[in-house]
Structures are given as structure tokens and as C-alpha cells.
Amino acid sequence: MSFLRNLSNPSSFTFLSRFTTSSAPLRYGGLGPTQAHQKPRVVVLGTGWAGCRFMKGLDPRLYDIVCVSPRNHMVFTPLLASTCVGTLEFRSVAEPVARIQPAISKEPASYFFLAKCTAIDAHNHVVQCETVTEGAQAPDPWKFTISYDKLVIALGAQPTTFGIHGVHEHAIFLREVHHAQEIRRKLLMNLMMSEVPGITEEEKKRLLHCVVVGGGPTGVEFSGELSDFIMRDVRQRYAHVKDYIHVTLIEANELLSTFDVRLRQYATKQLTKSGVRLVRGIVKDVQDQKIILNDGSEVPYGLLVWSTGVGPSPIIKSLDLPKSPGGRIGIDEWLRVPSVEDIFSIGDCSGYVESTGKPTLPALAQVAERQGKYLANLLNKIGNANGGRANCAKDADFGDPFVYKHVGSMASVGSYKALVDLRHGKEGKGLSMAGFVSWFIWRSAYLTRVVSWRNRIYVAINWTTTLLFGRDISRI
Amino acid sequence: MSFLRNLSNPSSFTFLSRFTTSSAPLRYGGLGPTQAHQKPRVVVLGTGWAGCRFMKGLDPRLYDIVCVSPRNHMVFTPLLASTCVGTLEFRSVAEPVARIQPAISKEPASYFFLAKCTAIDAHNHVVQCETVTEGAQAPDPWKFTISYDKLVIALGAQPTTFGIHGVHEHAIFLREVHHAQEIRRKLLMNLMMSEVPGITEEEKKRLLHCVVVGGGPTGVEFSGELSDFIMRDVRQRYAHVKDYIHVTLIEANELLSTFDVRLRQYATKQLTKSGVRLVRGIVKDVQDQKIILNDGSEVPYGLLVWSTGVGPSPIIKSLDLPKSPGGRIGIDEWLRVPSVEDIFSIGDCSGYVESTGKPTLPALAQVAERQGKYLANLLNKIGNANGGRANCAKDADFGDPFVYKHVGSMASVGSYKALVDLRHGKEGKGLSMAGFVSWFIWRSAYLTRVVSWRNRIYVAINWTTTLLFGRDISRI
Numbered sequence: 001m002s003f004l005r006n007l008s009n010p011s012s013f014t015f016l017s018r019f020t021t022s023s024a025p026l027r028y029g030g031l032g033p034t035q036a037h038q039k040p041r042v043v044v045l046g047t048g049w050a051g052c053r054f055m056k057g058l059d060p061r062l063y064d065i066v067c068v069s070p071r072n073h074m075v076f077t078p079l080l081a082s083t084c085v086g087t088l089e090f091r092s093v094a095e096p097v098a099r100i101q102p103a104i105s106k107e108p109a110s111y112f113f114l115a116k117c118t119a120i121d122a123h124n125h126v127v128q129c130e131t132v133t134e135g136a137q138a139p140d141p142w143k144f145t146i147s148y149d150k151l152v153i154a155l156g157a158q159p160t161t162f163g164i165h166g167v168h169e170h171a172i173f174l175r176e177v178h179h180a181q182e183i184r185r186k187l188l189m190n191l192m193m194s195e196v197p198g199i200t201e202e203e204k205k206r207l208l209h210c211v212v213v214g215g216g217p218t219g220v221e222f223s224g225e226l227s228d229f230i231m232r233d234v235r236q237r238y239a240h241v242k243d244y245i246h247v248t249l250i251e252a253n254e255l256l257s258t259f260d261v262r263l264r265q266y267a268t269k270q271l272t273k274s275g276v277r278l279v280r281g282i283v284k285d286v287q288d289q290k291i292i293l294n295d296g297s298e299v300p301y302g303l304l305v306w307s308t309g310v311g312p313s314p315i316i317k318s319l320d321l322p323k324s325p326g327g328r329i330g331i332d333e334w335l336r337v338p339s340v341e342d343i344f345s346i347g348d349c350s351g352y353v354e355s356t357g358k359p360t361l362p363a364l365a366q367v368a369e370r371q372g373k374y375l376a377n378l379l380n381k382i383g384n385a386n387g388g389r390a391n392c393a394k395d396a397d398f399g400d401p402f403v404y405k406h407v408g409s410m411a412s413v414g415s416y417k418a419l420v421d422l423r424h425g426k427e428g429k430g431l432s433m434a435g436f437v438s439w440f441i442w443r444s445a446y447l448t449r450v451v452s453w454r455n456r457i458y459v460a461i462n463w464t465t466t467l468l469f470g471r472d473i474s475r476i
Numbered sequence: 477m478s479f480l481r482n483l484s485n486p487s488s489f490t491f492l493s494r495f496t497t498s499s500a501p502l503r504y505g506g507l508g509p510t511q512a513h514q515k516p517r518v519v520v521l522g523t524g525w526a527g528c529r530f531m532k533g534l535d536p537r538l539y540d541i542v543c544v545s546p547r548n549h550m551v552f553t554p555l556l557a558s559t560c561v562g563t564l565e566f567r568s569v570a571e572p573v574a575r576i577q578p579a580i581s582k583e584p585a586s587y588f589f590l591a592k593c594t595a596i597d598a599h600n601h602v603v604q605c606e607t608v609t610e611g612a613q614a615p616d617p618w619k620f621t622i623s624y625d626k627l628v629i630a631l632g633a634q635p636t637t638f639g640i641h642g643v644h645e646h647a648i649f650l651r652e653v654h655h656a657q658e659i660r661r662k663l664l665m666n667l668m669m670s671e672v673p674g675i676t677e678e679e680k681k682r683l684l685h686c687v688v689v690g691g692g693p694t695g696v697e698f699s700g701e702l703s704d705f706i707m708r709d710v711r712q713r714y715a716h717v718k719d720y721i722h723v724t725l726i727e728a729n730e731l732l733s734t735f736d737v738r739l740r741q742y743a744t745k746q747l748t749k750s751g752v753r754l755v756r757g758i759v760k761d762v763q764d765q766k767i768i769l770n771d772g773s774e775v776p777y778g779l780l781v782w783s784t785g786v787g788p789s790p791i792i793k794s795l796d797l798p799k800s801p802g803g804r805i806g807i808d809e810w811l812r813v814p815s816v817e818d819i820f821s822i823g824d825c826s827g828y829v830e831s832t833g834k835p836t837l838p839a840l841a842q843v844a845e846r847q848g849k850y851l852a853n854l855l856n857k858i859g860n861a862n863g864g865r866a867n868c869a870k871d872a873d874f875g876d877p878f879v880y881k882h883v884g885s886m887a888s889v890g891s892y893k894a895l896v897d898l899r900h901g902k903e904g905k906g907l908s909m910a911g912f913v914s915w916f917i918w919r920s921a922y923l924t925r926v927v928s929w930r931n932r933i934y935v936a937i938n939w940t941t942t943l944l945f946g947r948d949i950s951r952i
Contacts, residue, residue, distance in 0.1 A: 029674015072668060073950030089567060094950040098713045105713045114668040114951075131672055133665070144673045177952040189609070192548060192590035196607055197620045198505015237574045237581045454945040461937055469930040474549030474570040475590075476653040 030145035031066065031111075033125070033390070038109060039064045040149035040388035042379065043127060045117045047071050050347025050368035051154035052100050057376025060103030062383035065110045066146055068117055070132040072097055075177055077365055078410075079446055079459070081222040084174070084183040085229035086471035092458040094177055099452050115144075120151070120319055122340040125390045127151065149390045150342045150379060153319075153329060154372070157310035157348035157363055166286030171306035174218055183305060188475040190302040191234070194241045206289060207302035208245040213283055213291075214308035215251030217411040220267060222305060223249045224414025227274035231415075233471045248277040248299065250291075256419070258362075259409060260432040263419040267434075270413045310363050316349050324351030326360055333358070333401030335375050341391050344379075346371035361404055374402045410442045418442040506621035507542065507587075509601070509866070514585060515540045516625035516864035518855065519603060521593045523547050526823025526844035527630035528576050533852025536579035538859035541586045542622055544593055546608040548573055551653055553841055554886075555922055555935070557698040560650070560659040561705035562947035568934040570653055575928050591620075596627070596795055598816040601866045603627065625866045626818045626855060629795075629805060630848070633786035633824035633839055642762030647782035650694055659781060664951040666778040667710070670717045682765060683778035684721040689759055689767075690784035691727030693887040696743060698781060699725045700890025703750035707891075709947045724753040724775065732895070734838075735885060736908040739895040743910075746889045786839050792825050800827030802836055809834070809877030811851050817867050820855075822847035837880055850878045886918045894918040 034041050040063055044051050047069040055065060073094040082088040097112055098105040104112045119128040124147075131142040159175060161167040172186070173179050190207040193199070199207075210226055212219045226247050235242045249255075249271065255278065256264050271278060282294040290300040312327040322330035322338050329337060329345040330353035337343040338353060347368035351360035361367045378398065379388075387393035408422035408431075418439035422431040433441075443463070447456055510517050516539055520527050523545040531541060552569040559566050573588055574581040580588045595604040600623075607618040635651060637643040648662070649655050666683040669675070675683075686702055688695045702723050711718045725731075725747065731754065732740050747754060758770040766776040788803040798806035798814050805813060805821040806829035813819040814829060823844035827836035837843045854874065855864075863869035884898035894915035898907040909917075919939070923932055 029672075031673055071951075072664070073952065089565060090952055091565060091948055091950065094952050096713075096948065096950045098949065106715050108716070111671055111716070112668070113672055114665070115672070131669060133669075142669075142672055142674065146673075181952075188548070189590070192588070193607060193609075193618075195587055196505075196589055196591065196618055197507055197622075198618065237572075239582050240584070240587070452945070454941055454948075457937075457941065461934075465930055465933065469928070472567055472572065472930075473574065474567065474572040475547075476549065476566055476570050476657075 031147060033147040034064070034149060040383070040390070041066055041109070041147070042150045042152060043068065043146055043148035044152045044154060045069070045127070046154035046156055046347070046349075047074050047097050048154060048156045048347055048368060049074070049077070049365045050156075050372045051152065052095075052097065053369045053372030054152055054154065054346060054376050055097070055101040055104070055372075057373050057380070058101070059380045059383065060101070060107055060110065062380060063150075063388060064107060065101060065104055066148075067097060067101075067104055067112045068115050068127070068129050068146070069097075069112075070114065070116050071176070072112060072114060073177075074100060075175075076446070076455075077175070077218075078221075080174060080177070080180050081218060081225050083177070083180040084187070084222065085225050085233075086184065086473065087225060087228070087466050088459060088462045089472075090177050090181060092455055092462050095452055095455055099454075113144075113146075117155070117315065118143075120153075120321070120343075122321070122343060125149070125151075125342065148342070149388060150344065152375065153337075153343065153345040153349060154347045154368075155313065155315060155349045157316075157328075158313040159306060160309050160311040161306070162308070164283055164286060167306055170286050170288060171213070171304040174222060174305055174307050183303065185475060186303050188473060191238050191241065191245075192475075194244060194302075195238070204241065204244050205246075206300040208241060209299075209301050210245070210247045210303045210305070211291065211299060211301040212247065212249045212305045212307065213251075214306065215249060215253075215255040215257075215278075216307060216309060217256065217409070218307040219249060219251070219305075220256055220271070221412050222307070223247055223271060223276045224274065224412055224417075226414075227271070227276050228414045229471060231274065233473065236470065237473055246277065247275065248279055250279045250281050250283065250293075250299075252280070252282045256411060259411070259419060259421045260423060263421055263432050263434055267411070267413050267419055270415065270417055270434075274414050310348055312349065322353055324353055324360055326351055328360065330354075332356055334378065334398045335371060335402055336398075342393065344375055346375055366407065367404060370404060371402060410438070410445065412439060412442055507623060509623040510540070510625060516859065516866075517542055517585070517623070518626045518628065519544065519622055519624035520628045520630060521545070521603070522630035522632055522823070522825075523550050523573050524630060524632045524823055524844060525550070525553070525841045526632075526848045527628065528571075528573065529845045529848030530628055530630065530822060530852050531573070531577040531580070531848075533849050533856070534577070535856045535859065536577070536583055536586065538856060538864060539626075540583060541577060541580055542624075543573060543577075543580055543588045544591050544603070544605050544622070545573070545588075546590065546592050547652070548588060548590060549653075550576060551651075552922070552931075553651070553694075554697075556650060556653070556656050557694060557701050559653070559656045560698065561663070561701050561709075562660065562949065563701060563704070563942050564935060564938045565948075566653050566657060568931055568938050571928055571931055575930075589620075589622075591618075593631070593791065594619075596629075596797070596819075598797070598819060601625070601627075601818065623866075624818070625864060626820065626869075628851065629813075629819065629821040629825060630823045630844075631789065631791060631825045633792075633804075634789040635782060636785050636787040637782070638784070640759055640762060643782055646762050646764060647689070647780040650698060650781055650783050659779065661951060662779050664949060667714050667717065667721075668951075670720060670778075671714070680717065680720050681722075682776040684717060685775075685777050686721070686723045686779045686781070687767065687775060687777040688723065688725045688781045688783065689727075690782065691725060691729075691731040691733075691754075692783060692785060693732065693885070694783040695725060695727070695781070696732055696747070697888050698783070699723055699747060699752045700750065700888055700893075702890075703747070703752050704890045705947060707750065709949065712946065713949055722753065723751065724755055726755045726757050726759065726769075726775075728756070728758045732887060735887070735895060735897045736899060739897055739908050739910055743887070743889050743895055746891065746893055746910075750890050786824055788825065798829055800829055800836055802827055804836065806830075808832055810854065810874045811847060811878055818869065820851055822851055842883065843880060846880060847878060886914070886921065888915060888918055 052074040076093040115129040285292040328351035348363040352358040387396040412418040420438040528550040591605040761768040804827035824839040828834040863872040888894040
């Protein structure tokens with residue numbers, strides 16, 4: 001066991017020594033600085049698109065890889081909306097990190113730790129971590145430290161609420177598998193509760209009113225999935241209440257604002273046809289069973305899903321590192337964090353520092369995936385040039401900077417229809433498509449992006465059985 | 477909406493009247509007695525093997541069916557152990573009630589209510605119910621009543637703990653999908669926790685010690701699945717800690733005591749070979765991280781699964797109905813509850829009253845399934861003879877009494893091996909088999925028992941992908 005070797009090596013006791021003198025149980029262990037006979041260590045914080053794509057590309061013969069995340073799998077976020085209504089199973093959209101980069105579970109000095117990063121000491125090349133536990137009888141978190149040769153911060157972002165009161169308490173986001181599980185459980189619970197004898201008409205309508213706030217791709221796709229579920233499955237399996245269930249999508253500005261205007265019009269028409277009520281409005285307050293809009297109108301709801309984009313999370317704000325305009329971790333064109341050594345940042349948590357003169361890239365899976373791939377190649381190159389160790393890459397040749405090329409945007413709108421926008425950027429020229437062919441492209445594109453063959457097969461099977469037998473409605 | 481029709485019918489206000497006079501919000505609604513122009517109503521309590529098999533067989537042209545259960549699906553309990561380690565997905569072993577008996581979601585006066593029964597008024601032919609809600613923000617339960625023409629009590633049983641202190645707090649049972657989910661989450665959590673730097677050797681061993689109490693088919697099958705998981709998946713994907721994980725099976729008496737002696741020996745040999753430590757012992761006390769045996773020895777554990785059989789649940793004990801020896805609901809040979817009209821009971825919650833001279837049948841899925849089928853035929857026969865309404869079956873011809881024929885017992889022991897005991901009863905003669913062929917029979921038998929084609933396909937696919945890709949280890 002490598003870290004046991006480390007523990008028996010005096011040089012790695014730096015962080016232990018402070019604590020072993022007290023009589024309290026030992027709470028700090030750690031992985032000390034790598035020695036000459038070991039491979040340099042890359043520590044990756046986060047298991048989203050950026051972190052996972054990076055680990056997949058990093059060469060485990062050059063580096064030991066240590067990943068720290070509260071989640072031992074990657075979530076295929078573009079397919080998450082489909083799991084809420086049972087079109088796809090939860091496991092089909094989750095890929096274990098150990099499958100993405102097998103070295104993490106096989107190499108003696110590579111690890112995955114179910115933990116969160118609590119602080120970074122850039123000067124000493126050390127991250128502080130704390131295990132993530134849960135449940136009533138959960139043990140106290142266990143603290144430990146990891147020395148890194150290179151650090152990759154890919155901690156992602158968190159949903160924005162614009163400071164609106166009650167969002168965290170009453171709305172459900174759609175970013176993690178447990179969010180999708182919660183949405184599904186609540187939806188099925190409300191469907192069953194609305195059948196109970198003695199429930200008033202008004203209460204029944206409230207329970208079965210699904211409100212989605214935010215008209216970006218996630219909000220639109222979830223609304224589309226929900227209306228498919230209602231039109232096909234609820235009508236068949238909840239015949240008693242089928243006329244009570246409705247979906248409302250609330251957006252302050254434009255639906256799918258980054259898409260081509262013809263696609264936006266198509267999406268509006270398609271959603272309306274599927275029974276989704278589109279409301280332009282600004283949410284002022286979220287209460288237990290209703291939301292209040294800016295114009296004073298009240299919208300009672302049974303299920304409230306919030307997807308109005310993302311912003312920097314508290315850990316990102318707390319880090320003493322350069323920042324980009326907007327508060328993300330600042331990076332240069334090689335994805336390095338300036339003014340510190342050996343720290344890189346990719347994905348939604350990072351943005352170009354002002355001096356690069358480049359705008360912050362959108363918080364898209366596509367950007368994160370491209371950055372992860374670029375950085376893996378960069379670190380492989382540096383590793384091959386013997387620049388892998390801490391403070392050894394100052395004079396290395398970093399090669400070409402990262403350049404983002406937008407390939408296109410896709411969004412499903414339900415009823416086997418999707419939008420594909422292949423223009424390069426918002427004002428650019430290029431192909432725009434909508435309809436069944438786009439939907440087919442959308443599905444195929446995701447099938448090939450889903451990393452493992454196991455999940456590709458499962459997604460294909462889920463889609464087939466949903467077509468054949470309808471969606472699963474057991475509430476487990 | 478039928479129950480709205482009922483509510484506007486004065487005769488169904490019996491239970492409402494007591495409550496509408498107060499200023500408190502209306503809490504009692506209900507389905508009143510059926511009228512001459514309606515079909516008679518069969519109320520089914522429970523969605524286990526007995527209740528679901530009964531509903532599947534009942535003719536919806538003769539009766540309206542109202543099912544009350546805190547669970548909207550049936551669980552294929554014999555396959556539940558396989559879901560704990562990811563061999564099967566949770567949804568593959570759960571079948572929605574609406575698929576088992578579609579009338580429940582389609583017929584205007586048939587319903588499924590996500591609720592539990594709190595009391596039965598046999599004289600007035602009424603059950604009292606209360607909705608089941610959960611979570612921190614759950615609304616108060618909603619109470620309502622349902623009048624029945626025939627009542628089928630299929631409420632199952634609950635795990636026995638023999639009054640041992642700490643079992644409910646620290647052990648996990650294996651009866652519901654959420655139990656399997658909890659076991660899986662805990663197992664994966666412990667695997668990851670044990671890799672954290674600074675964890676002591678002793679703590680690592682404790683975290684990775686899985687203890688199973690109870691050597692019946694469930695305990696044996698779970699131990700077998702667990703050792704398969706360890707031998708194949710943990711060795712590959714948790715290489716750092718693979719030598720620390722162990723399984724101990726504790727049984728006070730005989731392993732698989734109802735099986736043929738040669739099969740018992742085979743199971744013992746097979747489990748030992750797979751690394752399962754078999755301990756004969758009686759548990760005296762269960763604490764947070766260790767159990768104490770009768771001989772005073774302490775067994776530290778990270779995961780504790782309890783499967784020592786079942787006994788009557790509190791609701792069964794509380795019902796003012798005749799009882800069988802052992803405290804189950806008493807039934808005669810036609811599965812009727814004597815001394816009351818129109819009440820039947822099937823499955824683990826029922827047992828023959830003493831006057832029948834028959835012993836209580838074992839708490840097996842097989843018994844429950846056979847009773848459900850028998851009772852559906854019986855009520856169809858009575859319904860066809862115009863005996864479906866309340867108090868109308870006194871002089872009906874009930875035909876042949878229920879006779880239980882034991883077909884055989886099966887249990888998987890892991891490593892693609894299983895036991896099949898085809899003797900008729902414990903002392904009987906008949907075929908006993910063990911090994912790969914038995915395993916193949918075991919799997920095929922379950923594949924054909926899994927009710928819907930959707931789930932048959934999913935189980936087959938789960939098994940195939942597990943063989944090809946190993947088990948899924950994402951902790952969602």
C-alpha cells in the first residue's frame with residue numbers, strides 16, 4: 001500500500017506531526033510529497049465533464065492520479081432530464097470514475113477519495129480534504145492532506161438562484177442524479193396523492209402542476225420529457241387524473257436564447273403543441289406551494305424545477321487564487337492559473353483572466369470536455385519532457401494555447417423532435433435543423449458520447465423498452 | 477370521477493359528517509358503500525406476492541378493485557439480494573401494480589392509493605386509511621375511509637429481531653428495494669472510506685467486514701452475491717483494499733435448515749470456498765460498530781445485514797380479528813377469516829386457525845403466490861354467482877378448499893452455483909441438485925416468474941452485462 005509506505009517515510013509526516021501530540025484520535029493523515037523513485041502526482045478535484053475527460057486522457061505511465069470528489073461517478077448531464085420521468089434509468093447516465101480511468105483503482109499510488117477539497121496551499125503544493133459522509137449515524141468527517149506535483153481544479157459550478165428567497169428550500173435543481181431521483185419520486189407521489197379521496201379540485205390541480213423555471217436547454221428538455229410522459233404514460237396509467245396535470249415553463253427573457261431564431265420559434269411551437277404553457281415572467285418569491293411573480297401573480301405548484309444557469313460555488317469564491325471577471329478561477333490561454341505554480345483549472349469553475357483579452361467561455365459540457373482533453377495532452381507532453389514534478393515546468397514548452405471551437409448546440413423538445421444549431425457562435429452562419437432527423441442526430445450524438453460500452457448499451461435498451469412498454473412508474 | 481359521484485351521494489357521507497362540522501380543514505373523504513348500479517368493490521391491502529398475484533387473477537369485469545399500499549410496486553424478493561451488489565438493477569426487480577392489474581389505473585372506479593390501513597371496521601365493512609408521505613417538508617397524512625364488499629388482507633410480515641437491542645438502529649434488513657439501496661450505498665461508501673489516508677488498519681478491517689445474521693435462503697444468497705462481488709469486482713476496482721474485505725455469516729442453528737442434508741453440506745462447502753466465514757452463534761447485542769455474541773465475543777462490522785425470518789407486524793397484532801397460533805390473522809381452509817363476513821387473508825400475515833387442525837404454512841413467496849391465485853379464482857366464481865356484494869356470499873358454493881403443494885426450494889450460493897430441493901416437505905423424498913445446472917434452473921425459474929416482459933428483458937440484460945462488464949459501482 002503506497003500511502004502506508006509514505007506514512008512510514010519521515011518526510012511525509014509534515015502534516016501528521018501537528019496532531020499526533022494531542023490525545024484526541026488521529027484525524028490528519030495524508031499523502032506526502034512524492035519522492036524521486038515515485039511518479040509525479042496529479043491531483044484532480046472534481047468528477048464532472050472536465051475532470052473526467054482530463055483523467056481519461058492523462059497517461060498513467062507518466063503520473064500517479066489522485067482524484068478527490070464527493071461523487072464517484074460522472075453524470076451525463078445532457079441525458080439527466082430523461083431520467084426524471086423514467087425514459088432512461090439513473091444508472092445509464094452515471095459512469096464510475098474507475099471505468100473512465102482504470103489506473104485510479106489499480107495503480108498502487110493512484111486513488112479516488114470520496115471527499116471534498118476544503119483548502120489549497122499553493123505555496124506548499126498541498127490540498128486539504130475532508131471525507132463526505134451522510135445519514136443520521138454518519139461518522140464525523142475525516143480530514144487529510146494531499147501533496148501534489150500538478151493540481152487540476154475542475155470543481156464545476158452551482159445553480160444560480162439570483163438571491164430569490166425560498167429557491168433552495170422548495171425548488172429542485174437538475175444537476176445530479178439525486179436531483180433527478182427526487183423529481184421522479186415527487187412527481188409519482190403527487191400523481192398518487194391527487195387520486196386520494198377527499199382531495200379538493202384546487203389541491204388536485206396544484207399537486208399536478210409542474211413548473212419549470214428557466215428556458216435554457218435543460219429547462220426546455222425537461223419540459224419536453226415531462227409532456228411526453230404526460231401524453232403517453234400518464235394518460236394510460238393515471239386515467240383518473242390525466243386532465244389535471246399541466247406543465248408551465250417560466251422564462252424571464254427568450255426561450256433558448258443562444259439558438260438560431262428559427263429554431264427558437266420551432267421550439268416555442270412544438271412545446272405549445274405538446275401542452276406546455278410558456279410564461280414570460282420573473283420570479284420574485286418561492287413559497288411552500290406557490291411562486292410569486294414580479295407582476296404579483298401567484299402560481300401554485302406541486303413540483304418546481306429550477307434551471308436558470310450556474311455561477312461560482314462557495315469553495316471557488318473562497319480560494320485565494322486569481323479570478324476571472326464573474327468570479328471564476330482565473331486562467332491563461334494554457335488553462336494555467338497565473339501567479340502560482342502547477343495549478344490548472346478547467347470547466348465551469350474557470351474563466352480567462354482579464355489580461356488575456358478573451359471572454360469567459362459558456363458553462364457547457366462541450367467546453368469542459370474540450371478543455372479536459374487539451375489539458376491531458378498538455379500534461380502528457382510536459383511529463384514526457386520531464387516537467388512533471390512540482391516546480392519543474394517553468395521553462396517547459398507549453399505549445400499551442402487552448403482554442404475553443406463551438407461545434408453546435410442541440411436540444412430535445414419532446415415528441416421525438418429536437419433542434420440542432422450548427423452555427424459557429426451566436427451571430428455566425430451555419431446549419432440549423434429541427435424535427436425528427438435532428439432528434440435522431442441528438443440521440444445518436446449522445447450515444448457515442450456516453451463513455452463506456454456498458455452505458456451505451458443501457459441507454460439504447462432504455463430507449464427501446466420505453467418505446468415498446470412505456471416508462472417505468474414504480475416509485476422506489 | 478367515481479369518487480366524486482360517491483361524494484355527491486348522501487349515503488357515502490357517513491364518515492364525512494363527523495368531521496365537516498368542525499372548522500378544521502376537511503380530513504376525511506372516502507369511497508362510500510357501492511350502489512346497485514355499480515360493480516361490487518374488492519379492497520386489497522398490500523402489494524406483496526399475495527396481494528399482487530390476487531389482483532392479477534381477479535376479473536375486473538366482475539369487481540372494481542381498490543388497492544391500498546405504501547408501495548406502488550411489487551418487489552421480486554428472491555432477486556433482491558442480487559441488486560445489493562449491482563448484479564441486477566433495482567428497477568428490474570420492481571413491477572408497478574398498474575402493470576400487474578391495469579384495471580387499477582384505467583377503470584373509473586378502480587384505484588391504487590399510496591396509503592396504509594390503520595383500522596378495519598368489519599361490522600360496517602369499512603377500512604380506515606392514511607396517506608403515506610415522507611421527507612422533511614411532507615404534508616400531514618390525509619385520512620380517508622373505503623367501504624368494501626370483499627376485503628383481502630395481504631399485509632405481509634415484518635423482520636423478526638427476537639427483541640435484541642440495537643437491531644433496528646444498526647442493522648439493515650433485506651425486504652424492500654430501499655433496503656437493497658441502503659446496503660449498496662453503505663458497501664460502496666465503506667469501500668471508499670477504507671482507502672482514505674490515515675485510516676488505521678483496524679478501522680479498515682472493520683469498515684470492510686460485512687456481517688450477515690441469519691442462514692436462511694436470503695442470508696445465504698446475499699452472502700453468495702457478496703463474495704462474487706468481492707472476488708470479481710472488488711479485486712479489480714478496489715485493488716488497494718481488496719485483501720481487507722471479508723464476509724461472515726452468523727447462524728444460531730443450521731444453515732438452510734429446511735433443505736436436504738446433502739444440499740446443506742454443499743452450501744457450506746461452496747460458501748467456505750468463496751471466502752465466507754461461517755460462524756455458529758447467537759447475537760446478544762448490536763452496537764454501533766460491533767455485535768456481541770452470547771459467548772461474549774465481539775464482532776466489529778462495517779455493514780450488518782439482518783435476515784432471521786419474519787413475524788407478525790404491529791397492524792396485524794392490532795386488528796380485532798381471530799388469530800392463528802403464532803399471532804397471524806386466522807383463516808379457514810377457504811382463506812376466509814372466521815366469525816366476520818367478506819374478509820379474506822393471504823400470504824405471510826395469515827395462518828390457519830386452530831380448529832382447522834392444519835399447521836401454519838411457511839412464510840414463502842411460493843405460498844403467498846399460490847394463495848393469491850386460489851383466492852382470485854374463488855372470488856371470480858362467487859362474483860359470477862352474484863355473491864360479490866357485501867353480506868351476499870353466505871350460501872355461496874365455495875368449492876374445494878385451498879391445498880398447498882410444495883414444489884421445491886431453491887437458493888443460489890454464488891459462483892454460478894445453486895441448490896434445488898424438489899422434495900415435498902422436509903421429510904419427503906425427491907430430487908436434490910446442486911451446482912451449475914441448478915444455478916441455471918434457478919435463474920430461468922425466476923426469469924419466467926418475473927411478471928412483465930419488460931422486467932424479464934431487463935433481468936436478462938442485467939445478467940448479461942454483469943457477465944461482460946462486471947457490476948456497476950457508481951454510488952448514486
